[in-house]
Amino acid sequence: MQTTTEIAERLRAEIKRSGRSLYDITKSAGLGYAAVHRIANGQQDGMTIATLVRLATALGLSIEFRRVRQSKSGG
Numbered sequence: 001m002q003t004t005t006e007i008a009e010r011l012r013a014e015i016k017r018s019g020r021s022l023y024d025i026t027k028s029a030g031l032g033y034a035a036v037h038r039i040a041n042g043q044q045d046g047m048t049i050a051t052l053v054r055l056a057t058a059l060g061l062s063i064e065f066r067r068v069r070q071s072k073s074g075g
Contacts, residue, residue, distance in 0.1 A: 007052050007063060008039050014059050015040045029058035 015025060015036075026036045035051055049063075056063050 004047055004049065004052060007056075008047055009042075011052060011055055011059065011061075012040055012042060014056075014061060018059055025055070025058050029054045031055065031058075 015022070018025070022033065022036050022040055026033045029036065031051060031054055035047070036055065039047060039052075039055065053063050
């Protein structure tokens, strides 16, 4: 399972790869510049899933959620 930090790290790489300005990405995502700037600079502590999903969408990406099978405990 990926944490929000791991997702943010991948998004940071995609921001750089996109070649787009942070301002352009910010407008596309409908987010505040500060939030996008923090992610782009590795300061993503406290980012919500909603913020990360909006950013991913603005970059033409999706974040996939999968059901994880949990092992049954007990004996």
